[in-house]
Amino acid sequence: MKRRNTPTKEAVLSVLESTAKAMSQDAIEKKIGIDINRATIYRVLNRFCDDGVLHRIVADDGKQYFALCMKCDDHQQLKNHFHFRCKVCETIECLPIPVHFSLAKEYEVENVNCVITGVCKDCGHDKKYD
Amino acid sequence: MKRRNTPTKEAVLSVLESTAKAMSQDAIEKKIGIDINRATIYRVLNRFCDDGVLHRIVADDGKQYFALCMKCDDHQQLKNHFHFRCKVCETIECLPIPVHFSLAKEYEVENVNCVITGVCKDCGHDKKYD
DNA sequence: TCATTATTGCGATTAAGTCGCAATAATACA
DNA sequence: TGTATTATTGCGACTTAATCGCAATAATGA
Numbered sequence: 001m002k003r004r005n006t007p008t009k010e011a012v013l014s015v016l017e018s019t020a021k022a023m024s025q026d027a028i029e030k031k032i033g034i035d036i037n038r039a040t041i042y043r044v045l046n047r048f049c050d051d052g053v054l055h056r057i058v059a060d061d062g063k064q065y066f067a068l069c070m071k072c073d074d075h076q077q078l079k080n081h082f083h084f085r086c087k088v089c090e091t092i093e094c095l096p097i098p099v100h101f102s103l104a105k106e107y108e109v110e111n112v113n114c115v116i117t118g119v120c121k122d123c124g125h126d127k128k129y130d
Numbered sequence: 131m132k133r134r135n136t137p138t139k140e141a142v143l144s145v146l147e148s149t150a151k152a153m154s155q156d157a158i159e160k161k162i163g164i165d166i167n168r169a170t171i172y173r174v175l176n177r178f179c180d181d182g183v184l185h186r187i188v189a190d191d192g193k194q195y196f197a198l199c200m201k202c203d204d205h206q207q208l209k210n211h212f213h214f215r216c217k218v219c220e221t222i223e224c225l226p227i228p229v230h231f232s233l234a235k236e237y238e239v240e241n242v243n244c245v246i247t248g249v250c251k252d253c254g255h256d257k258k259y260d
Numbered sequence: 261t262c263a264t265t266a267t268t269g270c271g272a273t274t275a276a277g278t279c280g281c282a283a284t285a286a287t288a289c290a
Numbered sequence: 291t292g293t294a295t296t297a298t299t300g301c302g303a304c305t306t307a308a309t310c311g312c313a314a315t316a317a318t319g320a
Contacts, residue, residue, distance in 0.1 A: 004286045004297055037300050042277065058190040060243040082231055101212055101227050106251035113190040114244040121236035134266055134317045167269050
């Protein structure tokens with residue numbers, strides 16, 4: 001199953017490269033410009049996750065968000081980091097805060113999903129939200 | 131909007147009191163014995179969350195899980211703690227591990243949702259899973 | 261016992277994500 | 291360059307989680 005380069009893949013990647021945030025399929029589709037089928041975007045995103053290009057976060061709104069693996073930190077890739085979901089601007093930010101925990105060795109850890117939800121530094125202060 | 135006591139509420143609560151785990155609506159419905167409508171279970175669970183009786187966790191499977199607020203720790207209520215979702219037994223365990231992080235004060239935190247996914251101590255070792 | 265209104269059941273609906281299948285197009289190779 | 295292979299795409303249908311409106315029911319207080 002060798003990967004092929006397609007305009008779709010490049011478009012999706014370029015949308016995610018244009019931001020430091022994690023994006024949902026929906027947000028990507030709105031920003032991508034060209035017309036790409038919803039299912040195709042999901043398939044591209046899933047393939048990127050399989051290949052380690054993106055990582056997937058599931059937020060407490062139940063939706064999946066995708067972010068470039070290296071964009072999370074300017075200097076190094078933090079494997080497990082916190083994410084911040086802002087209810088106002090509806091974005092998810094990769095925070096440069098590593099997740100620490102220790103479990104009994106009988107546990108096998110496969111995924112770590114940490115999301116803090118609230119109002120981000122850009123939307124906060126006196127603005128109203130629901 | 132004063133709350134009323136109903137058999138449904140008591141049944142849902144008693145299911146959650148019978149375990150230390152967080153349960154999905156689906157799992158609760160299967161275990162509850164009596165016949166209660168799906169939408170009603172969701173409404174009861176949401177009301178309990180509003181009242182601070184339960185807390186809600188959204189796992190990386192995109193589903194909501196509900197757990198008693200005090201059962202998470204025998205001694206004290208840990209407001210923000212890690213959760214472990216086992217892919218084998220399909221349960222979510224409240225871990226007695228507090229979540230620590232520090233954010234710039236401009237952030238307003240409303241919810242913390244941390245889930246570690248893998249194979250729990252009871253299902254691990256030599257068992258096969260997908 | 262009665263009136264108020266919180267709660268429930270039912271069915272329809274929404275939204276996120278996936279799947280099967282036929283059509284398309286990127287790659288490798290002659 | 292032309293052709294065969296097969297990864298990828300588009301489309302529509304489907305699945306599942308969760309919510310919603312509305313009429314019917316039942317818990318509470320007087």
